[in-house]
Amino acid sequence: MNVLVAGGAGYIGSHMCKRLAEAGHRVVVLDNLSTGHRAAVQWGELVQASLGDTAVVKDALKRYQIDAVMHFAASSLVGESMKDPYRYYENNVIATLHLLQAMKDVGIDRFVFSSTAAVFGEPERDLIDEAHSCTPINPYGNSKLAVELILDDAARAYGLKATALRYFNAAGACSSGVIGESHSPETHLIPKILRRAAGESIEVRVFGNDYKTRDGTCIRDYVHVCDLADAHLHALDYISAQPGFHRFNLGNGAGYTVLEVLNAAEAIIGRPLAIPYGPRRAGDPAILVASSEKARRVLGWKPQRADIRQIVGDAWAWHQAPAY
Ligand code: UFG
Helix, strand or coil: CEEEEECCCCHHHHHHHHHHHHCCCEEEEEECCCCCCHHHCCCCEEEECCCCCHHHHHHHHHHCCCCEEEECCCCCCHHHHHHCHHHHHHHHHHHHHHHHHHHHHHCCCEEEEEEEHHHCCCCCCCEECCCCCCCCCCHHHHHHHHHHHHHHHHHHHHCCEEEEEEECEEECCCCCCCCCCCCCCCCCHHHHHHHHHCCCCCCCCEECCCCCCCCCCCEECEEEHHHHHHHHHHHHHHHHHCCEEEEEEECCCCCEEHHHHHHHHHHHHCCCCCCCEECCCCCCCCEEEECCHHHHHHHCCCCCCCCHHHHHHHHHHHHCCCCC
């Protein structure tokens, strides 16, 4: 298939491009490089444009005879979204609408969308399945949920074949070390720990140790970025055969505490990292773990890299000598 990867110069998008190319697909990256990296585009041509550059996008869809679009381009910082919601609605909702309209205009009907656990809001139970209510508590989650609603409507009205994949905590890097996670600013736990371990002057604290969990620190469902890429391939096959709009949660169904992540990092690096405790971060639920039973059953997805030591180890291979 010819697949356009919007946001293909970013962290998860670039891993997707690699996986698509390995599976024999032809990849075209659409990215404005506002947060993505030119050096991460290694598996297909780059069309440097924003999603709202409709003429360029339509031209690319036609010129490369695109069969399906995977959409990773988004603003994705919860805290930033609280301060600047317009930016999130603009970049995540309006821009996506432009992309969908361009696809419709040129007759492309397959769409795989990066969604997030943030669509659920405060968890009502420890294992979050697709039946969990969606009441986001920040503009980032709202913007992703808004797109899910649009996709549902578009499937009904226009016959769009679409899927939203709700990632829990994407982490790790491809084991070859040629691409990895590189955000500025970095807010995520694993890259912060590892960048500090690699010598950067990044301040890292454990955000709260008085949660009702096994060691008092928050539990998250870390899922390897290459396992996420695999899930997208399954999703692409699935929507090709099953029209409509489908939602899937993607995680490992088991969480690790912040201290367990830290311990894994110390074991891999081979020395203590002396990360101090700090206060809770506003808006962090105690536990966020996915039930991915539906993705396993319906898509046939089976994460291969669920062990936190592999996730942190692959990330560490990248962070010791990041190419960008
Ligand atoms: N944490 C620390 N110290 C840090 C950074 C994080 O202790 O310096 C803790 C957080 O409190 C949390 C865990 O590490 O318990 C993971 O935090 P991340 O910032 O890495 O990830 P989040 O769980 O906050 O965010 C993820 C996704 C978001 C999504 C959100 C849904 O990255 O895109 O889950 O709630 F919106």
